[in-house]
Amino acid sequence: MINEQRLVDYLLDIIRINSESGDELAMSQRLEADLKAIPGVTVRTETVADYDTNGYNIIAEFPGTVPGDTILLSSHQDTVKPGLDIRPVIEGRTIKSGGDTILAADDKAGIAEIMEVLRVLAEDRIPHRSLEIVFSAGEEVGLCGAKSLDTSRLKAKVGFVLDIAGNAGRVIHTQPGSYHIAADIYGRKAHAGNCPEKGISAIMAAAEAITNMHLLRIDEETTANIGTFKAEYASNIVAEHVHLLGEIRSRSAEKLEAEVQHMEKCLQDACDKVGARLEFSKKLMFGGYKLPADCTAVEMYRKAAAKHGVELTCEGAGGCSDSNVYNARGIQCIVVATGDADNHTAHETCNIDTMNKCAAILLDLVTAE
Numbered sequence: 563m564i565n566e567q568r569l570v571d572y573l574l575d576i577i578r579i580n581s582e583s584g585d586e587l588a589m590s591q592r593l594e595a596d597l598k599a600i601p602g603v604t605v606r607t608e609t610v611a612d613y614d615t616n617g618y619n620i621i622a623e624f625p626g627t628v629p630g631d632t633i634l635l636s637s638h639q640d641t642v643k644p645g646l647d648i649r650p651v652i653e654g655r656t657i658k659s660g661g662d663t664i665l666a667a668d669d670k671a672g673i674a675e676i677m678e679v680l681r682v683l684a685e686d687r688i689p690h691r692s693l694e695i696v697f698s699a700g701e702e703v704g705l706c707g708a709k710s711l712d713t714s715r716l717k718a719k720v721g722f723v724l725d726i727a728g729n730a731g732r733v734i735h736t737q738p739g740s741y742h743i744a745a746d747i748y749g750r751k752a753h754a755g756n757c758p759e760k761g762i763s764a765i766m767a768a769a770e771a772i773t774n775m776h777l778l779r780i781d782e783e784t785t786a787n788i789g790t791f792k793a794e795y796a797s798n799i800v801a802e803h804v805h806l807l808g809e810i811r812s813r814s815a816e817k818l819e820a821e822v823q824h825m826e827k828c829l830q831d832a833c834d835k836v837g838a839r840l841e842f843s844k845k846l847m848f849g850g851y852k853l854p855a856d857c858t859a860v861e862m863y864r865k866a867a868a869k870h871g872v873e874l875t876c877e878g879a880g881g882c883s884d885s886n887v888y889n890a891r892g893i894q895c896i897v898v899a900t901g902d903a904d905n906h907t908a909h910e911t912c913n914i915d916t917m918n919k920c921a922a923i924l925l926d927l928v929t930a931e
Contacts (some may be wrong), residue, residue, distance in 0.1 A: 563679055564921045566605030570914055573657070573674040577650045577666045583640040583703045586617025593697050595621045596677060601684045604697075608629040610699050613706035617699040621711075624680060626692040628931055634694045634721030634893060635679075635924070636708075636884055638701030642906050658914040667902035667912035672724030673697060675900060675921040682925060690929045694718050698884055701725075705848055708887035720859050721895040722927070723885040730919040732870040732899035734879045735860055737886055738783065739850030741822050745829050746841040748769075751795075751802040761800025762837050765793050765821060768804040771832035775825055784812035785880060786821055812879055813850050848882055851889035859896045866927035870919060898924075 581589035590607070597605045597620065608619040617639060640666060649660035659665040675696060683690050694716055700706030726734050747768050752761025768791065777786050790807035810825065812818040826842050831908070833840040853859070855876045864874045888895040901916030 563719070564925060566918045568681070569674055569678040569918060569921060573667070573670060573912070573917070574650050576670050576673060577648050580646050581617070581639055581641055581666070582643055582645045583700055584615045586615055586639045587700045590617040590620060590699065593620050593639065595633060595674070600680050603680060603684070608710065608712060608766070610707050611710040613700045613703075613710065615699055619699055619707045620697040622695040624683070624693040624695070626690040628689045628691050628929060630691050630931060631720060632692040632694055633928055634696065634716060634718035634888070634895065635676050636696040636698065636721060636723045636888070637669045637676060637725055638698045638707065638884060639673070640700055640702050641666045641668070642702050644908075647834060652741035655914045659908060659916065661908055663908060664906065665902070665910035665912060666698070667900065667910060668727070669701070669900070671727045671900040671902050671912050671917055675724055675917060675924060678921050679925050681926065683928070685776065688929055692717070693928060696884075701754045701884055705882065705884055705887055708884035711887070713888070713891045713893065716893065718893055719840050720862070721888055721893050722859065722863065722893055723883050723888070723897045723926070724900050724920070724924075725883045726897045727773055727900050727902045727905050728899040730870070730899060730901070730916050730923060731867050733860060733863060733874050733876050733877050734885070734897035735855055735857065736813050736852040736878040737850055737882050737897070738813045738880060739815060739818050739886070740809055740811045740882060741818065742843070742847055743808045743810070743822065743825060743844045746808040747804045747806070747829070747833060748839040748841070749800070749836070750800045752800040754798045754800050758800055762802070763800050764804040764838055766802045767832045767836050767838045768793075768806060770835065771829040774828045774832070776821060780821065781817075783810040783814055783878060784817045784821060786810045786825065804883075811880065813852055815850060817859065818850065848886045849890050851886060852909060853889070853894065853896065857894060859894050862927060862930070863896065863898060863923070865891050866923045866930060870909055870923055871927050872919065
């Protein structure tokens with residue numbers, strides 16, 4: 563049985579460990595030690611390539627005796643800002659932050675639930691599937707830990723990423739791919755009062771391009787956004803340079819490519835119109851995936867949830883997770899809820915009843931034949 567008090571106490575404990583992206587060392591060391599303390603669990607670590615951090619990826623194995631393929635369980639160590647010196651409080655059945663930081667239940671609730679399941683399996687000597695556990699670094703800033711992970715060493719072909727807000731039974735089976743784009747528009751500087759006609763306004767070109775773009779919600783599975791528009795000149799100078807940063811996300815690979823091309827065309831057409839020069843680049847951050855709503859992972863989770871009277875809500879998401887990387891590398895993964903809400907804000911909470919239910923479902927999942 564899940565030990566609710568231990569689960570809650572452990573979550574509160576690791577919430578108090580500072581682990582903003584890039585500064586995961588204390589969290590990495592704590593999790594490595596805690597995993598090694600569980601009988602039967604072996605642990606290895608990996609540095610994270612192309613990511614400036616003092617932390618590291620943690621990979622654990624827990625051999626089982628129940629027939630069936632190895633199961634992957636995964637959550638991430640890092641948190642968004644502001645996540646320093648968090649002071650969690652309990653009000654009724656809800657865990658909250660002190661109000662001036664995030665709570666960090668994203669994704670420490672997922673970590674706590676996995677750790678509680680491992681402890682129950684070990685101390686009660688419950689037969690279970692063979693398990694692989696990954697606690698990644700740098701998820702919040704581009705899935706860095708998962709991208710760096712040597713997945714060739716993993717045996718699992720099906721997995722569960724505990725990293726989505728919501729009630730027990732919420733499952734994400736499709737997530738978008740994403741491009742980041744950068745654009746620099748170069749015009750010609752001129753005095754805006756004496757001879758504006760001699761200038762080529764990079765701001766005008768950028769503004770027209772953005773006006774013509776498909777932005778924000780494009781359709782149910784596609785979004786786009788311009789996050790940076792930078793041009794710093796005196797008001798009497800025709801601006802010669804604008805720097806733009808943006809992104810496109812879609813759960814459709816075809817739409818993703820189409821919207822990137824559309825965004826570049828809007829920029830090029832606007833530059834051509836005024837005689838400006840465009841430098842454009844794009845970077846695929848991660849690919850999307852779309853699993854059937856009755857795939858193996860979903861059906862495994864559905865059966866486990868049913869034992870607790872929980873019906874699944876199978877959805878698509880607009881955000882990404884380490885599941886994007888796992889699916890791209892041949893491990894069928896879905897994302898399951900952990901009980902938190904309003905993540906990435908100072909209003910973030912975690913429901914104790916939901917967290918307990920999520921852990922109980924996970925326990926049944928890994929012990930099922």
